[in-house]
Amino acid sequence: MLKIADLVKRYGTGEPVLKNLDLTVEGTSIVAVIGSSGAGKSTLLRCINRLVEPTSGSIELNGVELTSLRGKDLRMARRRIGMVFQGFNLVDRLTVMENVQSGRLGYISTWAAITRRYPKDDIARAYELMERVGIAQYANTRADALSGGERQRVGVVRALMQRPEILLADEPTASLDPRTSEAIMGLMRDLAHELDLPIIINIHNVTEAKEYTDRIVGMRYGRIIFDDAPAALDEDAMEAIYAGSPGADRAAGAQAA
Template identity: 85%
Template sequence: MLKITDLVKRYGSGDPVLKNLDLTIEGESVVSIIGSSGAGKSTLLRCINRLVEPTSGSIELNGTELTKLRGRNLRAARRKIGMVFQGFNLVDRLTVMENVQSGRLGYISTWAAIMRRYPKEDIRRAYELMERVGIAHYANTRADQLSGGERQRVGVVRALMQDPEILLADEPTASLDPKTSEQIMGLLRDLAGELKLPVLINIHNVTEAKEYTDRIVGMRYGRIIFDDKPGSLDQEAMDRIYSGSPHADRSEDLRQAS
């Protein structure tokens, strides 16, 4: 279970990007986060895996308080948080297998990684996952020879090779055509069920969020203002998520402080 309590993220002396945010995700649910640019969606995901340091608040994953971890303990916790990136984040000159095995870097020695001496069990698991997502025949192909959808599948397998307890996806379909986007969203939904893995997806495409996720969280200016099943996301909710203004949000802050 992921439990976020009273999370605040502030850059410098400006207004907080995340404002006292609470969010709980349980089981194998697929949860999408929607909202305009600047709502705080990507910052939220990056606070969870500590790519961005929270200013205050609590982020707990299956009983481990992530915000208090440092050094070796933080690196160990990050192994359990898989991340799928919008820009794929592959090493183009490496093969698909080598990119996939980078998901195991937190588990094997530096020497083994440099020499590419991957454990047999890791190789077996990589082929199993690549077969599941339809890229096993590209195992020895350089990453820069793949299409966008194929590259994102590599990114998904790399994240799953970490044996994560949660999978985060930051705009995983933004660089893809509509058909491929639907394939990737369907894949994430199916894998969540098969692996009993919670998935949290930051996404701009509301239609895909409603079609492929179990729950939608709507953010505006650092706050969660909608959290319900896709069928409850009506036009009124959409207007609140996408038609607000920074001025209105500051007024809300003043009302809450008074």
């Protein structure tokens, strides 16, 4: 279980980006976080994995308080939190297998990583996951030779190689065409249920959020103002989340598409 309580993130002396935010994610639910640009969606995800330091509040994952961890304890905790990025974050000159194995860097020795002497169990696990997402044939292909959808599949497998207890996805389909975007969302939904893995997805496309997730959290100005099943996201809720914001037209267009 992920339990966030009274979370605040402030940069300098300005208005907080996150304002006393509370959120609980249990089981294998897939949670979409929506809202206009600047609502705090990405900051929320980055506070969870401590890429951004919270100003105050509590973030607890399966009984471990993440905000108090430092050094080795923090590195150990991060192994339990998978992350899928909008920009893929692959090393282009490395092969798919090598990029996938980077998800195990927190588990193997520095020497094994440098010499690429990956444990046999890790190689077997990588092939299993790559086969599942349809990229096993590219195991020895350089990452820069892949399409956007294939690159994002590599990013998903890399995160799953950590054997995470939760998966965070920050705009994982923003750089993809509509058809590929839907394929990635469907894949993540299926993997969540197959692996008993909770997923939090920061996403702009409301139509995809409603179709592929179990729960939608709507943010505005650093606060959660909607938290319910996708079917409950009606016009009034959309108005509350997006009205007058720069992302309003984009979100409305995505919903109508």
